[in-house]
């Protein structure tokens with residue numbers, strides 16, 4: 001098996017199924033004169049194992065099951081992860097804490113991480129900080145730009161001097177931003193979605209679905225639509241509150257992130273965590289007041 005590949009100078013993007021739509025993703029390989037680096041190892045990496053086996057190092061943009069798949073194929077290759085996501089790469093308990101779902105949900109979800117995504121802990125993985133750089137030789141460099149929110153460690157990896165930015169799960173998808181895990185943070189995601197605009201890039205690569213974007217106007221338009229999804233969720237929550245003064249449990253009876261017909265074990269936990277963050281944000285913005293456990297529009 002092989003994958004469609006897009007070559008951008010020192011960067012090759014191997015497209016996952018449906019341009020890397022979840023559960024797949026897009027595999028990025030950066031080749032310098034002295035070494036080559038893989039950004040993440042999504043499902044598609046299994047179909048280009050011969051390519052993956054030749055990398056000298058894996059640099060993870062963030063830790064989530066769909067980005068760690070190919071690590072089991074290359075146990076001898078060093079792996080680096082953003083410091084705040086490192087524990088999720090190092091142990092199963094670390095990954096479970098990263099998600100932070102209820103024990104009964106984790107009991108259903110965790111076995112699938114192993115069966116469907118081949119999750120294999122890498123206790124030898126090391127961490128990198130915001131601003132870290134890698135010199136691949138021949139003038140090819142990578143720079144880490146911390147863009148948290150999707151996970152605490154989520155990082156954009158910028159290939160210089162070409163200005164090719166791997167923006168990971170700021171994925172510009174129609175689904176919108178995902179901030180449903182214990183490690184996620186909506187307030188940070190809002191800031192990152194603004195900051196990503198100012199990265200000095202000419203090409204943007206997402207982990208999922210959009211894959212490679214070469215036009216700045218198109219990038220900005222997709223980014224605007226992506227940011228708008230958060231505001232739309234705010235609006236849907238405010239509309240559902242209307243003139244009532246519901247409790248959290250009453251608001252949480254309906255969904256604001258996933259379509260009603262989408263079923264997966266983690267959905268109830270993710271919906272509640274997202275809702276909690278939206279409500280806190282709306283209270284902070286003064287659009288809702290919280291009195292005696294009930295939310296009222298101001």
Ligand SMILES: [Zn+2]
Nearest residue numbers: 063064150169
């Ligand atoms: Zn992710």
